[in-house]
Amino acid sequence: MAPEARGILPSADFQRLLDALHIRGYRIAGPTVRDGAVVWETIGQVSDLPISWRDHQEPGRYRLEQTGSAEIFGIVHGPQSLKPFTFAPREPLLQIKRTQGGFAAQPKLPQPEKVAVIGARACDLAGLAIQDRIFLNSSYQDPYYAVRREGLFIIAVNCTRALPTCFCASMDTGPRAKHGFDLALTEVDDRLVVEAGSEAGSDLLSALSLPPVPHNVIDEAAARVDACAQSQVRRLDHSRLPQALYDAHEHPRWDDVAARCLACTNCTMVCPTCFCHTVEETPDLTGQRTEHARLWDSCFTQEHGYIHGKNVRPTIKDRYRMWMTHKLASWVDQFGTSGCVGCGRCITWCPVGIDLTEELSALLMPCEQQSMTSRQ
Amino acid sequence: MKVKQQRPKLGVFKFASCDGCQLSVLNLEDDLLALGQALDIAYFPEASSRMEAGPYDIALVEGSITTAEDAHRIRSVREQATVLMTIGACATAGGIQALRNWTDVESLKQIVYPSPQYIQTLGTSTPISVHVKVDLELWGCPIDKGQLLRVITDLLAGIQPHLSVDSVCLECKRRGNVCVMVAKGVPCLGPVTRSGCGAICPSMGRDCYGCFGPTDGTLKGSGYPPNTASLARQFHEELRLIPVEVVRRFRGINGDTESFKRESESWEKQM
Numbered sequence: 001m002a003p004e005a006r007g008i009l010p011s012a013d014f015q016r017l018l019d020a021l022h023i024r025g026y027r028i029a030g031p032t033v034r035d036g037a038v039v040w041e042t043i044g045q046v047s048d049l050p051i052s053w054r055d056h057q058e059p060g061r062y063r064l065e066q067t068g069s070a071e072i073f074g075i076v077h078g079p080q081s082l083k084p085f086t087f088a089p090r091e092p093l094l095q096i097k098r099t100q101g102g103f104a105a106q107p108k109l110p111q112p113e114k115v116a117v118i119g120a121r122a123c124d125l126a127g128l129a130i131q132d133r134i135f136l137n138s139s140y141q142d143p144y145y146a147v148r149r150e151g152l153f154i155i156a157v158n159c160t161r162a163l164p165t166c167f168c169a170s171m172d173t174g175p176r177a178k179h180g181f182d183l184a185l186t187e188v189d190d191r192l193v194v195e196a197g198s199e200a201g202s203d204l205l206s207a208l209s210l211p212p213v214p215h216n217v218i219d220e221a222a223a224r225v226d227a228c229a230q231s232q233v234r235r236l237d238h239s240r241l242p243q244a245l246y247d248a249h250e251h252p253r254w255d256d257v258a259a260r261c262l263a264c265t266n267c268t269m270v271c272p273t274c275f276c277h278t279v280e281e282t283p284d285l286t287g288q289r290t291e292h293a294r295l296w297d298s299c300f301t302q303e304h305g306y307i308h309g310k311n312v313r314p315t316i317k318d319r320y321r322m323w324m325t326h327k328l329a330s331w332v333d334q335f336g337t338s339g340c341v342g343c344g345r346c347i348t349w350c351p352v353g354i355d356l357t358e359e360l361s362a363l364l365m366p367c368e369q370q371s372m373t374s375r376q
Numbered sequence: 377m378k379v380k381q382q383r384p385k386l387g388v389f390k391f392a393s394c395d396g397c398q399l400s401v402l403n404l405e406d407d408l409l410a411l412g413q414a415l416d417i418a419y420f421p422e423a424s425s426r427m428e429a430g431p432y433d434i435a436l437v438e439g440s441i442t443t444a445e446d447a448h449r450i451r452s453v454r455e456q457a458t459v460l461m462t463i464g465a466c467a468t469a470g471g472i473q474a475l476r477n478w479t480d481v482e483s484l485k486q487i488v489y490p491s492p493q494y495i496q497t498l499g500t501s502t503p504i505s506v507h508v509k510v511d512l513e514l515w516g517c518p519i520d521k522g523q524l525l526r527v528i529t530d531l532l533a534g535i536q537p538h539l540s541v542d543s544v545c546l547e548c549k550r551r552g553n554v555c556v557m558v559a560k561g562v563p564c565l566g567p568v569t570r571s572g573c574g575a576i577c578p579s580m581g582r583d584c585y586g587c588f589g590p591t592d593g594t595l596k597g598s599g600y601p602p603n604t605a606s607l608a609r610q611f612h613e614e615l616r617l618i619p620v621e622v623v624r625r626f627r628g629i630n631g632d633t634e635s636f637k638r639e640s641e642s643w644e645k646q647m
Contacts, residue, residue: 035553036559037554060610061561079555259606262603263591263603264543264567266545266549269545269546269550270549282526283529283533285407285411285414287529287532296546296549297546301540301542303540314593315599316603348558349555351545351610353614
């Protein structure tokens with residue numbers, strides 16, 4: 001990146017960035033504190049951002065704390081990744097009405113909207129890249145996803161603090177945002193290093209006419225992101241994947257995790273890459289019209305494993321094994337990358353705190369050793 | 377399960393209940409007019425003094441069976457109905473009054489009533505399905521009016537209504553709610569409770585109390601959802617509920633369902 005693609009923005013002037021986005025017609029989705037977590041919602045002012053808040057995450061637990069600092073991006077992430085912006089939890093697909101002797105279906109595309117998302121992390125960008133591959137860059141392009149994706153302007157934040165649940169460094173997806181953003185910010189005390197990653201990002205950066213970044217600040221920003229990677233305590237060892245997980249298909253650890261798993265679907269709902277969906281009809285009482293819509297679904301539901309006349313994944317064990325084997329192993333065969341980006345959301349938001357990195361380590365141990373360390 | 381598609385006759389019957397599910401029918405508001413067009417609302421004493429005799433194409437049954445008289449009356453409702461659909465936790469699972477199933481009702485009568493000799497009641501509160509064949513069961517305390525409307529729409533269209541056994545968590549996450557159990561540490565029953573309510577309680581920041589009943593699917597027992605044992609263990613070990621609190625958590629509105637009952641009774645032994 002050429003030096004002119006960077007600028008320095010004092011934190012106190014952050015509103016200038018929001019104003020520039022508003023002028024360009026963007027709705028701004030920024031991190032904000034709601035119901036005990038940070039979520040992306042429409043914001044207008046700097047004061048809507050979670051200034052001075054930090055998140056604490058561990059398996060099955062999420063808490064916020066106010067530190068009293070002026071830090072804007074002290075929070076790493078909330079329950080949702082970028083997924084809901086492009087793959088909507090409920091997406092109406094068709095309006096269908098009866099006609100004489102048949103029916104007529106009218107596609108219902110979402111309204112195009114320019115949305116600037118502030119605070120996407122490197123893991124979120126990696127998740128979005130995987131969703132793009134599934135919904136846009138495969139042989140079937142999804143027009144609904146495409147409309148939503150087209151309007152996104154992404155302002156990433158490089159992580160300078162890792163949570164105990166983070167393992168992006170081991171997945172090589174973070175903590176530095178390398179591509180897939182329009183602007184990337186690195187918070188260094190009371191300043192932000194702003195870097196453009198696209199033409200639209202460069203235009204906005206020029207419009208802000210920010211002063212150049214002093215070399216020592218560039219170095220300091222890089223050092224903080226490196227330190228964040230170093231500080232990660234969890235890692236996922238994927239060196240022997242996918243084969244090692246296929247070989248572990250009959251491992252006793254699956255029974256152990258099934259005794260803890262609730263099959264509640266939370267891990268798949270918060271996963272940035274899970275893309276399973278179902279479709280439903282919403283007819284009116286007269287049976288003359290119906291809305292055909294797509295909804296988030298999960299491989300942990302009873303119906304997901306139902307094929308004509310039989311449920312192929314009736315037990316919780318079947319479902320957990322299916323999810324993990326797809327996410328970490330067969331995903332690689334299917335899409336050329338792991339289905340895991342190392343964000344750790346499935347660990348935090350599992351109501352009983354099941355840790356996928358821990359389960360994988362146990363599954364990759366020979367059965368005899370595993371039974372020694374198995375918790376029961 | 378076929379009903380006449382041209383203005384089928386609807387009857388609404390009450391047993392031991394609070395009337396809240398019948399009120400949910402009345403709360404359909406604008407849709408109630410459309411419902412009145414699509415159906416002949418022939419018997420609904422809570423709504424109208426016009427009461428037509430059976431038979432009925434669709435009978436909605438609210439409430440559980442707590443008296444000998446009601447145990448007899450439900451048989452007559454069954455005989456008059458093509459499709460019998462229970463509405464709500466009482467009719468589907470015995471309701472909150474099924475708490476009596478763990479107590480001695482005779483001693484309660486002595487404590488509560490000045491003249492207990494006038495009280496004629498059974499020792500148990502049981503769901504309708506214990507007494508007669510039930511075609512469809514709607515859960516909830518109260519039912520979700522949208523789900524009721526949808527089931528009636530399906531019956532009118534001649535298709536088998538579909539009732540999901542997904543967890544509340546699925547609906548909760550689709551709504552963009554923050555998980556109350558993970559972010560607030562409250563003992564939410566959402567992970568083992570079936571969806572259909574729209575995750576209404578977590579949307580208001582509180583924990584699900586399981587009014588839509590357990591997520592039992594077509595296959596039941598060890599290894600199948602709901603995994604109440606794991607959730608109860610988390611309530612106790614991480615959320616610091618003492619055994620009696622775990623018992624109370626599972627012994628609520630749907631306490632007498634097989635899976636919630638098994639869980640509460642296993643914790644009762646540790647009290």
